[in-house]
Amino acid sequence: xxxxxxxxxxxxxxxxxxxxxxxxxxxxxxxxxxxxxxxxxxxxxxxxxxxxxxxxxxxxxxxxxxxxxxxxxxxxxxxxxxxxxxxxxxxxxxxxxxxxxxxxxxxxxxxxxxxxxxxxxxxxxxxxxxxxxxxxxxxxxxxxxxxxxxxxxxxxxxxxxxxxxxxxxxxxxxxxxxxxxxxxxxxxxxxxxxxxxxxxxxxxxxxxxxxxxxxxxxxxxxxxxxxxxxxxxxxxxxxxxxxxxxxxxxxxxxxxxxxxxxxxxxxxxxxxxxxxxxxxxxxxxxxxxxxxxxxxxxxxxxxxxxxxxxxxxxxxxxxxxxxxxxxxxxxxxxxxxxxxxxxxx
Amino acid sequence: xxxxxxxxxxxxxxxxxxxxxxxxxxxxxxxxxxxxxxxxxxxxxxxxxxxxxxxxxxxxxxxxxxxxxxxxxxxxxxxxxxxxxxxxxxxxxxxxxxxxxxxxxxxxxxxxxxxxxxxxxxxxxxxxxxxxxxxxxxxxxxxxxxxxxxxxxxxxxxxxxxxxxxxxxxxxxxxxxxxxxxxxxxxxxxxxxxxxxxxxxxxxxxxxxxxxxxxxxxxxxxxxxxxxxxxxxxxxxxxxxxxxxxxxxxxxxxxxxxxxxxxxxxxxxxxxxxxxxxxxxxxxxxxxxxxxxxxxxxxxxxxxxxxxxxxxxxxxxxxxxxxxxxxxxxxxxxxxxx
Numbered sequence: 001x002x003x004x005x006x007x008x009x010x011x012x013x014x015x016x017x018x019x020x021x022x023x024x025x026x027x028x029x030x031x032x033x034x035x036x037x038x039x040x041x042x043x044x045x046x047x048x049x050x051x052x053x054x055x056x057x058x059x060x061x062x063x064x065x066x067x068x069x070x071x072x073x074x075x076x077x078x079x080x081x082x083x084x085x086x087x088x089x090x091x092x093x094x095x096x097x098x099x100x101x102x103x104x105x106x107x108x109x110x111x112x113x114x115x116x117x118x119x120x121x122x123x124x125x126x127x128x129x130x131x132x133x134x135x136x137x138x139x140x141x142x143x144x145x146x147x148x149x150x151x152x153x154x155x156x157x158x159x160x161x162x163x164x165x166x167x168x169x170x171x172x173x174x175x176x177x178x179x180x181x182x183x184x185x186x187x188x189x190x191x192x193x194x195x196x197x198x199x200x201x202x203x204x205x206x207x208x209x210x211x212x213x214x215x216x217x218x219x220x221x222x223x224x225x226x227x228x229x230x231x232x233x234x235x236x237x238x239x240x241x242x243x244x245x246x247x248x249x250x251x252x253x254x255x256x257x258x259x260x261x262x263x264x265x266x267x268x269x270x271x272x273x274x275x276x277x278x279x280x281x282x283x284x285x286x287x288x289x290x291x292x293x294x295x296x297x298x299x300x301x302x303x304x305x306x307x308x309x310x311x312x313x314x315x316x317x318x319x320x321x322x323x324x325x326x327x328x329x330x331x332x333x334x335x336x337x338x339x340x341x342x343x344x345x
Numbered sequence: 346x347x348x349x350x351x352x353x354x355x356x357x358x359x360x361x362x363x364x365x366x367x368x369x370x371x372x373x374x375x376x377x378x379x380x381x382x383x384x385x386x387x388x389x390x391x392x393x394x395x396x397x398x399x400x401x402x403x404x405x406x407x408x409x410x411x412x413x414x415x416x417x418x419x420x421x422x423x424x425x426x427x428x429x430x431x432x433x434x435x436x437x438x439x440x441x442x443x444x445x446x447x448x449x450x451x452x453x454x455x456x457x458x459x460x461x462x463x464x465x466x467x468x469x470x471x472x473x474x475x476x477x478x479x480x481x482x483x484x485x486x487x488x489x490x491x492x493x494x495x496x497x498x499x500x501x502x503x504x505x506x507x508x509x510x511x512x513x514x515x516x517x518x519x520x521x522x523x524x525x526x527x528x529x530x531x532x533x534x535x536x537x538x539x540x541x542x543x544x545x546x547x548x549x550x551x552x553x554x555x556x557x558x559x560x561x562x563x564x565x566x567x568x569x570x571x572x573x574x575x576x577x578x579x580x581x582x583x584x585x586x587x588x589x590x591x592x593x594x595x596x597x598x599x600x601x602x603x604x605x606x607x608x609x610x611x612x613x614x615x616x617x618x619x620x621x622x623x624x625x626x627x628x629x630x631x632x633x634x635x636x637x638x639x640x641x642x643x644x645x646x647x648x649x650x651x652x653x654x655x656x657x658x659x660x661x662x663x664x665x666x667x668x669x670x671x672x673x674x675x676x677x678x679x680x681x682x683x
Binding site for chain 1: 430476479480481482483485486487489490491492493494496497498500501504604612615616619625626656657658659660661662664665666668669672673676
């Protein structure tokens with residue numbers, strides 16, 4: 001029984017899940033009806049649904065980021081890609097004579113995702129073919145990307161009037177928000193592809209040692225390239241959600257800092273930035289945690305802007321928990337001094 | 346052990362082995378010369394296209410508008426030379442402006458304010474450096490936490506921007522130093538002094554040499570008995586100090602504390618360092634290059650303001666393209682030597 005408990009505590013997802021649950025319970029102390037869900041016009045309403053809906057863009061990008069980080073890479077350009085995607089979709093729709101038809105929305109969104117995928121191909125090319133460090137390769141697009149988005153929207157906030165497009169973020173299917181359903185679908189597909197096929201193991205192999213995995217017959221370059229395309233694809237859809245939420249493309253503000261939130265979600269979920277292993281479920285919990293934190297802070301009567309402060313604390317705590325060095329220091333402190341002396345000698 | 350002792354390369358045929366002393370001079374300065382050439386070329390094109398661009402005041406104005414960025418890039422150079430990165434600098438700049446504005450509003454004396462700000466930045470850098478070195482966590486994520494922390498503290502100080510009305514600060518802001526028909530501000534002098542001190546520290550002290558050694562190979566530096574811990578933590582303290590100083594210059598430039606200010610300034614600083622020819626893997630680069638990198642970024646802005654028809658977003662796109670070009674050149678350069 002004690003062993004079972006210990007195994008439970010030692011499980012990778014124990015701490016992130018515990019943190020999420022505690023945070024949710026903290027909300028309950030302030031707002032007693034926090035967990036209540038109302039069914040209205042066939043839609044579910046409630047704080048939990050809001051958290052799910054608002055976490056969708058971060059979750060999507062974080063899923064892609066998980067795979068990128070698993071190959072020991074990083075993608076800083078996702079926020080810019082999201083902004084470009086929203087800009088493409090909105091500019092196309094606003095520019096066409098029949099902007100409110102469903103057809104225009106479909107074409108616009110397809111174009112936006114296609115552009116995002118192209119940008120992913122570009123990032124992947126820089127990293128896998130030219131061998132530029134991921135942080136710098138994606139920094140190029142992170143810097144230039146917002147400029148490109150502004151170039152597309154001509155520096156304006158482009159608003160569109162299209163009910164199908166608006167549904168991407170605000171619509172409901174089966175009582176649940178469409179946004180989170182899309183994110184969960186991507187989650188499920190990614191999980192099946194990486195955990196029910198060898199793909200996940202190959203990605204981890206590339207993350208542990210690209211050269212060795214190449215010599216072992218793994219197509220390291222193709223895999224690295226693919227994960228950057230995948231994260232850009234996710235960022236493209238996330239960009240559509242962000243733009244759809246306000247039915248407008250804001251090249252400056254859309255997806256600002258979302259790359260950091262996504263990385264944070266991945267790290268909270270227990271995926272190491274050193275690459276080589278990843279947990280998609282962890283990322284899911286991480287993304288929920290970040291959104292719950294953003295909801296909790298105003299609920300507790302603290303200014304929403306201080307969100308950053310709490311995120312900083314979370315990053316530091318999570319990193320210290322993951323750091324082997326910090327763990328060693330902690331375990332030495334916990335065990336009796338005599339024992340430490342003995343083991344040292 | 347991962348270090349492999351390779352036999353010395355055969356001197357015949359191989360052009361100028363890197364290790365030989367007499368030949369290190371040109372390779373070390375090559376990236377900086379490339380950046381300076383780019384700067385001169387841009388200035389030439391600008392002078393050719395726009396009336397009044399060729400005036401020395403254009404160059405001096407670039408210095409005036411970017412003195413804080415020079416200080417920031419100098420600090421960032423130290424960090425990148427050791428193979429690290431500091432994402433917190435933009436937020437620390439914002440935090441410094443907030444601390445300065447708030448303490449001045451509370452009636453503190455200007456010297457005390459300056460010391461407080463510089464101390465805060467240095468302590469933040471020290472904390473990040475300690476965590477990076479002793480807990481072996483990637484600089485990227487630690488300084489990301491530092492970025493969030495500093496930005497959050499800005500909002501703890503005040504949710505609104507605060508104007509600065511202190512006489513010392515305003516007189517410093519309006520003060521000009523005339524050079525013939527042209528002028529610069531005291532901030533430029535501060536930035537140039539920082540640049541000179543940084544160059545002296547990097548090239549004439551044991552600490553500076555250790556910075557390069559750690560960037561070249563931390564393992565080797567450790568085996569050579571160099572003070573790796575002190576150096577690695579030290580560069581983050583320097584970066585924190587420089588960010589705080591840049592924050593002071595920025596608060597003088599804008600005469601306010603603004604908690605949303607300097608968003609993305611860390612990217613400008615990193616871009617300037619890369620364009621200045623410092624290798625992001627560490628171990629190679631000069632602070633002079635970073636300063637020229639800042640001037641290149643500044644000149645892009647002058648181009649756009651002189652042109653009048655170009656929109657502001659071309660700044661970002663151009664910086665991205667320049668970044669790409671320099672990263673590609675670096676890549677070619679490192680491939681050839683390894």
